[in-house]
Amino acid sequence: MILTYIIVFTLLGSVLSLIGGVLLLLKKQISEAFACNLISFAAGALIGVAFLDLFPEAVEEAGEADVFLPALIGFVAFFFAERVIRIFHHHRHGRDTNAKPSTFLIIFGDGVHNFVDGVVITTAFLASVPVGIAAALAVAAHEIPQEIADMGVLLANGLSKMKALLFNFLSALTALAGALIAFFFADFIEGYLYIFLALAAGHFIYISASDLIPELHENHTKERKIPLALIFVLGIASIWVFTKIFEAGHGH
DSSP states (O other): OHHHHHHHHHHHHHHHHHHHHHHHHHSSSOOHHHHHHHHHHHHHHHHHIIIIIIHHHHHHHHTTSOSHHHHHHHHHHHHHHHHHHTTTOOOSSSOOTTTOOOHHHHHHHHHHHHHHHHHHHHHHHHHOHHHHHHHHHHHHHHHHHHHHHHHHHHHHTTOOHHHHHHHHHHHHTHHHHHHHHHHHTHHHHHHTHHHHHHHHHHHHHHIIIIIIHHHHHHHTTSOOSSOHHHHHHHHHHHHHHHHHHHHHHHOO
Protein backbone atom coordinates (compact mmCIF):
# COMPACT_ATOMS: atom_id res chain seq x y z
CA MET A 1 0.00 0.00 0.00
CA ILE A 2 2.83 2.41 0.90
CA LEU A 3 4.53 1.64 -2.44
CA THR A 4 1.33 2.62 -4.26
CA TYR A 5 1.21 5.93 -2.40
CA ILE A 6 4.88 6.56 -3.20
CA ILE A 7 4.50 5.86 -6.93
CA VAL A 8 1.26 7.82 -7.31
CA PHE A 9 2.40 10.93 -5.45
CA THR A 10 5.91 10.95 -6.90
CA LEU A 11 4.44 10.77 -10.41
CA LEU A 12 1.81 13.35 -9.47
CA GLY A 13 4.56 15.65 -8.23
CA SER A 14 6.49 15.18 -11.47
CA VAL A 15 3.41 15.92 -13.59
CA LEU A 16 2.50 18.98 -11.53
CA SER A 17 6.05 20.30 -11.79
CA LEU A 18 5.83 20.05 -15.57
CA ILE A 19 2.82 22.38 -15.51
CA GLY A 20 5.34 25.20 -15.26
CA GLY A 21 6.95 24.18 -18.52
CA VAL A 22 3.60 23.77 -20.25
CA LEU A 23 2.49 27.22 -19.08
CA LEU A 24 5.64 28.70 -20.58
CA LEU A 25 4.82 27.03 -23.92
CA LEU A 26 1.21 28.27 -23.87
CA LYS A 27 2.10 31.76 -22.71
CA LYS A 28 5.61 32.81 -23.64
CA GLN A 29 5.88 35.54 -21.03
CA ILE A 30 4.82 34.15 -17.65
CA SER A 31 3.76 37.12 -15.55
CA GLU A 32 6.17 38.08 -12.80
CA ALA A 33 3.33 38.24 -10.29
CA PHE A 34 2.30 34.64 -11.09
CA ALA A 35 5.85 33.32 -10.71
CA CYS A 36 6.43 35.23 -7.47
CA ASN A 37 3.17 33.94 -6.00
CA LEU A 38 4.25 30.36 -6.77
CA ILE A 39 7.65 30.91 -5.18
CA SER A 40 6.06 32.46 -2.09
CA PHE A 41 3.69 29.52 -1.62
CA ALA A 42 6.46 26.98 -2.24
CA ALA A 43 8.75 28.68 0.30
CA GLY A 44 6.04 28.43 2.95
CA ALA A 45 5.13 24.85 2.03
CA LEU A 46 8.74 23.65 2.32
CA ILE A 47 9.24 25.37 5.67
CA GLY A 48 5.88 23.99 6.86
CA VAL A 49 6.74 20.40 5.94
CA ALA A 50 10.19 20.68 7.53
CA PHE A 51 9.06 22.09 10.88
CA LEU A 52 5.52 20.74 11.19
CA ASP A 53 5.99 17.23 9.78
CA LEU A 54 9.56 16.05 9.20
CA PHE A 55 11.11 17.34 12.43
CA PRO A 56 8.31 16.06 14.72
CA GLU A 57 8.45 12.64 13.04
CA ALA A 58 12.24 12.59 13.32
CA VAL A 59 12.06 13.42 17.03
CA GLU A 60 9.45 10.70 17.57
CA GLU A 61 11.56 8.10 15.73
CA ALA A 62 14.84 9.15 17.35
CA GLY A 63 13.92 8.60 20.98
CA GLU A 64 16.99 9.86 22.86
CA ALA A 65 19.11 10.33 19.73
CA ASP A 66 20.02 13.76 18.35
CA VAL A 67 18.05 14.88 15.29
CA PHE A 68 19.51 18.36 14.98
CA LEU A 69 23.01 17.32 13.91
CA PRO A 70 21.70 15.31 10.92
CA ALA A 71 19.49 18.28 9.99
CA LEU A 72 22.50 20.59 10.09
CA ILE A 73 24.52 18.12 8.04
CA GLY A 74 21.67 17.97 5.52
CA PHE A 75 21.56 21.76 5.27
CA VAL A 76 25.34 22.09 4.79
CA ALA A 77 25.52 19.13 2.39
CA PHE A 78 22.91 20.67 0.10
CA PHE A 79 24.78 23.98 0.26
CA PHE A 80 27.89 22.31 -1.16
CA ALA A 81 25.83 20.22 -3.60
CA GLU A 82 24.23 23.36 -4.99
CA ARG A 83 27.64 25.01 -5.33
CA VAL A 84 28.53 22.22 -7.74
CA ILE A 85 25.15 22.01 -9.50
CA ARG A 86 24.96 25.78 -9.99
CA ILE A 87 27.84 25.55 -12.44
CA PHE A 88 25.38 24.24 -14.97
CA HIS A 89 21.98 24.17 -13.30
CA HIS A 90 20.31 27.54 -13.73
CA HIS A 91 17.68 28.89 -11.33
CA ARG A 92 15.26 31.71 -11.81
CA HIS A 93 17.58 34.38 -10.52
CA GLY A 94 21.06 35.36 -11.65
CA ARG A 95 20.87 33.48 -14.95
CA ASP A 96 23.15 34.67 -17.77
CA THR A 97 21.19 33.72 -20.87
CA ASN A 98 24.13 34.63 -23.10
CA ALA A 99 26.17 31.78 -21.62
CA LYS A 100 23.76 29.12 -22.93
CA PRO A 101 25.05 26.18 -20.90
CA SER A 102 24.98 22.68 -22.34
CA THR A 103 21.47 21.27 -22.64
CA PHE A 104 22.75 17.94 -21.34
CA LEU A 105 24.20 19.54 -18.22
CA ILE A 106 20.95 21.40 -17.48
CA ILE A 107 18.96 18.17 -17.76
CA PHE A 108 21.53 16.25 -15.72
CA GLY A 109 21.53 18.83 -12.94
CA ASP A 110 17.74 18.87 -12.84
CA GLY A 111 17.72 15.07 -12.83
CA VAL A 112 20.01 14.89 -9.79
CA HIS A 113 17.79 17.39 -7.96
CA ASN A 114 14.65 15.40 -8.80
CA PHE A 115 16.31 12.12 -7.75
CA VAL A 116 16.99 13.59 -4.29
CA ASP A 117 13.38 14.81 -4.13
CA GLY A 118 12.21 11.25 -4.82
CA VAL A 119 14.32 9.89 -1.96
CA VAL A 120 12.88 12.57 0.33
CA ILE A 121 9.29 11.66 -0.65
CA THR A 122 9.85 7.95 0.10
CA THR A 123 11.52 8.78 3.42
CA ALA A 124 8.51 10.89 4.37
CA PHE A 125 6.05 8.12 3.44
CA LEU A 126 8.01 5.61 5.53
CA ALA A 127 7.32 7.90 8.50
CA SER A 128 3.59 8.27 7.77
CA VAL A 129 1.19 8.74 4.87
CA PRO A 130 0.20 12.33 5.79
CA VAL A 131 3.85 13.41 6.00
CA GLY A 132 4.57 11.70 2.68
CA ILE A 133 1.71 13.43 0.88
CA ALA A 134 2.64 16.80 2.37
CA ALA A 135 6.26 16.33 1.29
CA ALA A 136 5.20 15.37 -2.25
CA LEU A 137 2.97 18.46 -2.53
CA ALA A 138 5.76 20.70 -1.21
CA VAL A 139 8.19 19.23 -3.75
CA ALA A 140 5.72 19.89 -6.57
CA ALA A 141 5.15 23.46 -5.37
CA HIS A 142 8.83 24.38 -5.50
CA GLU A 143 9.49 22.48 -8.73
CA ILE A 144 6.89 24.42 -10.77
CA PRO A 145 8.79 27.75 -10.86
CA GLN A 146 12.05 25.86 -11.35
CA GLU A 147 10.64 24.02 -14.38
CA ILE A 148 9.58 27.37 -15.85
CA ALA A 149 13.21 28.51 -15.62
CA ASP A 150 14.62 25.26 -17.03
CA MET A 151 12.18 25.24 -19.94
CA GLY A 152 13.14 28.81 -20.76
CA VAL A 153 16.84 27.92 -20.92
CA LEU A 154 16.21 24.83 -23.07
CA LEU A 155 14.16 26.88 -25.54
CA ALA A 156 16.88 29.55 -25.58
CA ASN A 157 19.39 26.80 -26.44
CA GLY A 158 17.45 26.15 -29.64
CA LEU A 159 15.42 23.06 -28.72
CA SER A 160 11.98 22.66 -30.22
CA LYS A 161 9.02 23.01 -27.85
CA MET A 162 8.26 19.29 -27.95
CA LYS A 163 11.88 18.26 -27.38
CA ALA A 164 12.25 20.68 -24.48
CA LEU A 165 9.06 19.33 -22.89
CA LEU A 166 10.16 15.71 -23.46
CA PHE A 167 13.59 16.27 -21.90
CA ASN A 168 12.01 18.03 -18.92
CA PHE A 169 9.60 15.11 -18.50
CA LEU A 170 12.42 12.52 -18.63
CA SER A 171 14.37 14.57 -16.10
CA ALA A 172 11.32 14.70 -13.83
CA LEU A 173 11.05 10.89 -13.92
CA THR A 174 14.34 10.59 -12.04
CA ALA A 175 12.27 11.48 -8.97
CA LEU A 176 10.48 8.14 -9.40
CA ALA A 177 13.83 6.35 -9.69
CA GLY A 178 15.01 7.95 -6.44
CA ALA A 179 11.73 7.09 -4.72
CA LEU A 180 11.82 3.42 -5.80
CA ILE A 181 15.48 2.93 -4.90
CA ALA A 182 14.82 4.40 -1.46
CA PHE A 183 11.79 2.13 -1.06
CA PHE A 184 13.70 -1.05 -1.94
CA PHE A 185 16.34 -0.07 0.61
CA ALA A 186 13.58 0.68 3.12
CA ASP A 187 14.86 -1.93 5.59
CA PHE A 188 18.08 0.04 5.89
CA ILE A 189 16.37 3.44 5.86
CA GLU A 190 13.82 2.45 8.52
CA GLY A 191 16.66 1.47 10.84
CA TYR A 192 17.91 5.03 10.64
CA LEU A 193 14.65 6.72 9.69
CA TYR A 194 15.11 9.66 12.06
CA ILE A 195 18.41 10.52 10.36
CA PHE A 196 16.86 10.49 6.89
CA LEU A 197 13.89 12.56 8.08
CA ALA A 198 16.22 15.13 9.65
CA LEU A 199 18.36 15.23 6.49
CA ALA A 200 15.17 15.80 4.45
CA ALA A 201 14.15 18.62 6.79
CA GLY A 202 17.57 20.23 6.34
CA HIS A 203 17.15 19.87 2.56
CA PHE A 204 13.77 21.62 2.55
CA ILE A 205 14.91 24.38 4.89
CA TYR A 206 17.95 25.03 2.69
CA ILE A 207 15.89 25.32 -0.51
CA SER A 208 13.37 27.64 1.13
CA ALA A 209 15.87 29.81 3.02
CA SER A 210 18.59 30.10 0.37
CA ASP A 211 16.75 29.95 -2.95
CA LEU A 212 13.15 31.06 -2.46
CA ILE A 213 12.90 33.47 0.47
CA PRO A 214 15.64 35.81 -0.87
CA GLU A 215 13.52 36.30 -3.99
CA LEU A 216 10.57 37.31 -1.83
CA HIS A 217 12.69 39.98 -0.15
CA GLU A 218 13.77 41.28 -3.57
CA ASN A 219 10.17 41.62 -4.74
CA HIS A 220 8.37 42.72 -1.56
CA THR A 221 8.34 46.45 -2.43
CA LYS A 222 6.40 46.04 -5.66
CA GLU A 223 2.65 46.65 -5.68
CA ARG A 224 0.68 43.42 -5.54
CA LYS A 225 -2.96 42.51 -5.07
CA ILE A 226 -1.94 39.87 -2.52
CA PRO A 227 1.21 40.47 -0.40
CA LEU A 228 3.89 37.83 -0.88
CA ALA A 229 4.26 37.51 2.90
CA LEU A 230 0.60 36.48 3.14
CA ILE A 231 1.05 33.83 0.44
CA PHE A 232 4.16 32.57 2.26
CA VAL A 233 2.15 32.16 5.49
CA LEU A 234 -0.65 30.51 3.48
CA GLY A 235 1.86 27.93 2.24
CA ILE A 236 2.79 27.07 5.83
CA ALA A 237 -0.85 27.01 6.99
CA SER A 238 -1.96 24.80 4.09
CA ILE A 239 0.52 22.09 5.09
CA TRP A 240 -0.64 22.20 8.73
CA VAL A 241 -4.33 22.08 7.79
CA PHE A 242 -3.84 19.30 5.25
CA THR A 243 -1.92 17.00 7.56
CA LYS A 244 -4.37 17.53 10.43
CA ILE A 245 -7.38 16.77 8.22
CA PHE A 246 -5.71 13.67 6.79
CA GLU A 247 -4.67 12.40 10.21
CA ALA A 248 -8.20 12.90 11.55
CA GLY A 249 -9.71 10.99 8.63
CA HIS A 250 -7.24 8.13 8.32
CA GLY A 251 -5.36 7.91 11.59
CA HIS A 252 -1.62 8.44 12.00
